Amino acid sequence: MKKKFNKRTTTLVCILGVCLSACSVLPVSGQKLTPQQNSAILTAKRGGIVELKDFLTEKLPRIEYNKLILPGPQFIISDDPEYIRVPEAIALRENVQPGAVRLYLYNVNGVVEPAKIERKITALIKNTGKTIMHFRMLKYSSQVPSSNYFQIGKQGLADYFASNGEERIRTIEPGQAIAIDDKLEKNVVKYDELVHGIYEFVIDQPGEISILQTAPSIAGTAALKKIKNIIPTSHQNAGRGLFGVSNYQIVPKETYETGKGVAQIIVADGEKDPWVAGIESFSGEQAELAGNYGVMYDIEMKWKSTDGKGLALVTWNSRSANSQWCGGMATSMIISKGKYSDGIIQLPSDRLITKGDPEAIVIQVFPPAKNGEEQTIKLKYSPPGASCLPTPLIFIPVDIE
Numbered sequence: 201m202k203k204k205f206n207k208r209t210t211t212l213v214c215i216l217g218v219c220l221s222a223c224s225v226l227p228v229s230g231q232k233l234t235p236q237q238n239s240a241i242l243t244a245k246r247g248g249i250v251e252l253k254d255f256l257t258e259k260l261p262r263i264e265y266n267k268l269i270l271p272g273p274q275f276i277i278s279d280d281p282e283y284i285r286v287p288e289a290i291a292l293r294e295n296v297q298p299g300a301v302r303l304y305l306y307n308v309n310g311v312v313e314p315a316k317i318e319r320k321i322t323a324l325i326k327n328t329g330k331t332i333m334h335f336r337m338l339k340y341s342s343q344v345p346s347s348n349y350f351q352i353g354k355q356g357l358a359d360y361f362a363s364n365g366e367e368r369i370r371t372i373e374p375g376q377a378i379a380i381d382d383k384l385e386k387n388v389v390k391y392d393e394l395v396h397g398i399y400e401f402v403i404d405q406p407g408e409i410s411i412l413q414t415a416p417s418i419a420g421t422a423a424l425k426k427i428k429n430i431i432p433t434s435h436q437n438a439g440r441g442l443f444g445v446s447n448y449q450i451v452p453k454e455t456y457e458t459g460k461g462v463a464q465i466i467v468a469d470g471e472k473d474p475w476v477a478g479i480e481s482f483s484g485e486q487a488e489l490a491g492n493y494g495v496m497y498d499i500e501m502k503w504k505s506t507d508g509k510g511l512a513l514v515t516w517n518s519r520s521a522n523s524q525w526c527g528g529m530a531t532s533m534i535i536s537k538g539k540y541s542d543g544i545i546q547l548p549s550d551r552l553i554t555k556g557d558p559e560a561i562v563i564q565v566f567p568p569a570k571n572g573e574e575q576t577i578k579l580k581y582s583p584p585g586a587s588c589l590p591t592p593l594i595f596i597p598v599d600i601e
Contacts, residue, residue: 231255231462238598241512244562246540247549250514253558258518260594261463263501265452267473270498272447273300273400275478277494278323278411279438281431283310287317288423290430292411294442294481295328298404300338302446303380304494305397305411306438306585309345309389316391321345321413322384322420323397326377329405333372339363339400342383345393349586350530350553352396354546357582358532360398361544372405379420380409388416396585398494433480433487441487443478450499455574458597459506465499468492468583469590491589497581499593504575505568509597513538513563513577515547519588520556528553529591531584536577539565560594567600 233241233255240250278292284307291307309319327333341360343352372378379385380399389395414423433440450467467473468491476495480487489495503511517529530553532546547561548554554561569575583589 231257231260233596233598241514241562241596241598242565242600245550246562247545247547248562249548249550249554249559250562251558252514252560256516256518256557256560258592260592261461262472263452263456263463263465263595264454265450265465268449268451269445270447270449272445272496273302275302275304275443275446275494276409276441277304277306277438277443277489278440279306279493280433280436280440281310282306282437283308284319284321284413284431285310285312286413286429286431287311287319288414288427288429290410290412290427292409292440293430294409296403296407296409296442298406300400300402301409302494303397303399303409305395305399306493307411307413308394309391309413311391318416319389319413320385320387320416320418320420321389321395321411323380323399324377324410324412324420324424325372325380325403326408326410326424327372327374327405328408330374331405332374333403333405333407335370335372335378335401335403336366336368337399337401338365339398340365340381341398342381343396345387345389345395347393349394350528352394353585353587354530354532354552356396356398357584358544358546361532361534361580365400377421377424385420430482433483438491438493439480439487439489441478441480443476443487443489445476445495447496447498450497452501456501456503456595457506458503458509458511458568462594462596464595465501465593466590467497467581468495491583493583493585495582499579499581501577502574503566503577503595505572507597508568510568510600511566512596512598513566514560514594514596515563515591516560516594517554517556517588518590518592522588526588528555529584529587530554531587531591533563533582534580535564536579539567565598
């Protein structure tokens with residue numbers, strides 16, 4: 201399920217339980233909605249699914265953009281191994297410096313020997329400095345362990361976007377450790393259940409972050425002292441390590457005009473938007489974050505109606521036909537105001553997942569300006585865990601009247 205194929209020799213790369221196309225495509229022009237499809241988009245609920253038969257294709261023209269690295273926290277992801285097969289083990293250990301840190305935890309209880317047993321998967325930070333560490337959570341998302349990976353990935357992003365963090369400041373003595381998330385300490389993780397968390401915090405001393413699996417009855421801090429086994433990286437799944445990029449800004453090179461027809465923005469495809477690089481400390485080797493999971497994209501697109509039409513923004517599961525693991529997609533993002541209100545939206549909003557062609561999710565519909573002036577669309581996106589990538593953002597001119 202998690203085997204990664206070399207994208208130089210195959211058209212698919214499977215990571216984090218998902219598959220990505222590694223082939224280049226030529227754009228298709230002239231895609232137009234039927235009157236029935238136009239009406240379906242306009243009458244759909246916010247985040248609802250509509251069927252666009254004979255319309256969706258990966259070969260739609262791409263909107264070229266500039267990609268800027270924004271200032272952001274040190275970024276750590278734990279997803280290699282995704283399935284922790286050893287009952288007592290450390291799945292990740294990385295050092296961080298004073299400042300902001302983002303930690304993305306994506307691990308599964310995969311113990312089958314001597315039996316499928318309940319475990320605890322928890323995250324800890326140890327103060328490796330010489331004075332007291334002050335720790336404050338800025339944003340976080342913590343999900344109850346579940347085998348419903350789609351729901352966790354979708355809700356996890358929504359909760360992260362909505363989080364305002366904590367006011368409390370926790371203190372850690374030199375050489376001591378605390379659990380980053382008290383909920384993880386209390387959770388019991390059954391076999392094949394996913395533990396998913398996104399944490400953004402600030403510290404004022406150097407620290408050591410560990411993700412470990414142990415018995416539910418053992419405190420994470422106690423397990424940290426006794427467990428010496430660090431599982432080697434296998435260079436599968438999304439990866440693990442400390443990465444140098446956590447935030448991007450995406451700005452199209454030109455103002456989009458409705459008269460030019462349908463077009464799409466694609467990020468996190470590993471080609472036009474390469475995977476971010478980092479270091480995995482246990483091996484000392486360069487790491488690659490296949491999928492750019494946990495990386496935040498601020499997308500800002502200027503557009504204008506040149507033919508009186510409005511603009512619909514939809515997405516779809518473009519990899520549904522590529523693999524048995526790509527049968528569904530679910531995500532969350534923040535979108536600016538249009539026909540619907542602005543804010544966080546879970547996609548789809550009317551069911552758990554979208555399956556694939558001909559299904560499309562209506563994210564927002566933007567009416568044309570009365571005077572034809574230029575407008576700006578803003579959205580915040582992050583590649584959704586447990587779903588196939590990329591998830592195209594398709595802009596479709598629509599008749600509003």
